[in-house]
Amino acid sequence: MPSITIYGGRSGSSFRPHWMLAELGLPYETKTLDFAAGENRSPEYLAINPAGQIPAMVYDGLVLTESAAIVQYLAEKHDPKFFGPSSIEAHAESLRWQLFILLNIDKNFVTLCYKKWAARPRPRTKRPRRRR
Amino acid sequence: MGRPASAENEAAATEALNRHLPIFEAQLAGKDYVLGADFTVADIVTRSTFNYAELAEVDLSATVHHGLDEALRGTPGLRQGETGLIMDALKITGLRKTYEGGVEALKAPASRSARVISSRCSAPTARARRR
Numbered sequence: 001m002p003s004i005t006i007y008g009g010r011s012g013s014s015f016r017p018h019w020m021l022a023e024l025g026l027p028y029e030t031k032t033l034d035f036a037a038g039e040n041r042s043p044e045y046l047a048i049n050p051a052g053q054i055p056a057m058v059y060d061g062l063v064l065t066e067s068a069a070i071v072q073y074l075a076e077k078h079d080p081k082f083f084g085p086s087s088i089e090a091h092a093e094s095l096r097w098q099l100f101i102l103l104n105i106d107k108n109f110v111t112l113c114y115k116k117w118a119a120r121p122r123p124r125t126k127r128p129r130r131r132r
Numbered sequence: 133m134g135r136p137a138s139a140e141n142e143a144a145a146t147e148a149l150n151r152h153l154p155i156f157e158a159q160l161a162g163k164d165y166v167l168g169a170d171f172t173v174a175d176i177v178t179r180s181t182f183n184y185a186e187l188a189e190v191d192l193s194a195t196v197h198h199g200l201d202e203a204l205r206g207t208p209g210l211r212q213g214e215t216g217l218i219m220d221a222l223k224i225t226g227l228r229k230t231y232e233g234g235v236e237a238l239k240a241p242a243s244r245s246a247r248v249i250s251s252r253c254s255a256p257t258a259r260a261r262r263r
Contacts, residue, residue, distance in 0.1 A: 015180045016176055016180045019180060020173070023176070067177070067180070068173075068177045071173045071177060082171070082172055082173050082176075083172065083173060084167050084172040085167075085170075093174075094166075094167060094172060094173065094174040097156070097159060097167075097174050097178055098173075098174055098177040100152070100156065100178075101156065101177065101181050102181070105149065105152055105153065105156065105181055106181045107145075108145035108148045108149045108152075109134070109145075109181065110134030111135045111136075111137070111141050111142060111144075112134075112142060112146070113134065114134060114135075114137035115137040115142065
């Protein structure tokens with residue numbers, strides 16, 4: 001069994017690797033980062049994902065970010081049936097709709113979420129200063 | 133990621149969703165899954181996006197693709213614990229009815245299931261504020 005750690009809980013983009021791993025039935029460890037406390041900006045996490053975003057995956061020492069890339073890797077590695085028909089055309093069609101959603105839909109939903117997120121009371125947690 | 137909350141950005145996002153969602157809806161029409169008969173990574177990547185739909189109070193509860201909904205529940209991972217519960221709550225199918233109503237539908241109040249998701253979707257909050 002590979003050693004798999006997912007950084008990020010089941011929210012937002014992090015839901016993708018959790019779902020993929022559930023389909024594959026693979027055991028894995030979850031590390032949830034406290035963004036309000038700046039854990040995603042800690043030197044330890046920036047060493048894994050310099051963008052400070054979730055999700056990220058460490059798979060037997062291989063570090064991957066971007067939820068879509070993570071699920072493609074897991075599918076191809078463990079059960080290519082999840083990767084779809086094994087033709088170049090089918091893979092292109094798969095990528096087509098993934099990119100369509102990520103580029104045209106995802107960010108617009110997130111924009112509509114911001115108002116709601118911004119309306120929440122700010123936690124009184126100290127955050128580390130961002131380095132210039 | 134999305135753009136900061138402002139009336140202008142929200143109007144642009146709503147316009148873009150009303151333009152693009154019917155295209156995705158059309159791709160799903162007559163299929164069990166995004167690529168056709170088989171459940172693939174394309175379903176995982178595209179359907180997870182609708183987590184945000186609930187949080188954004190975009191009401192997708194007027195389900196029309198019951199068949200698709202059932203098919204998604206039937207996949208092995210969705211029978212396992214929490215993931216299945218989340219997917220049940222999402223009701224991520226049925227875009228057509230919602231988007232026939234256009235902008236007004238996007239402003240519809242969140243469904244009961246949306247509130248379940250909202251509480252689970254708290255992680256991006258701080259990141260959103262930071263920007």
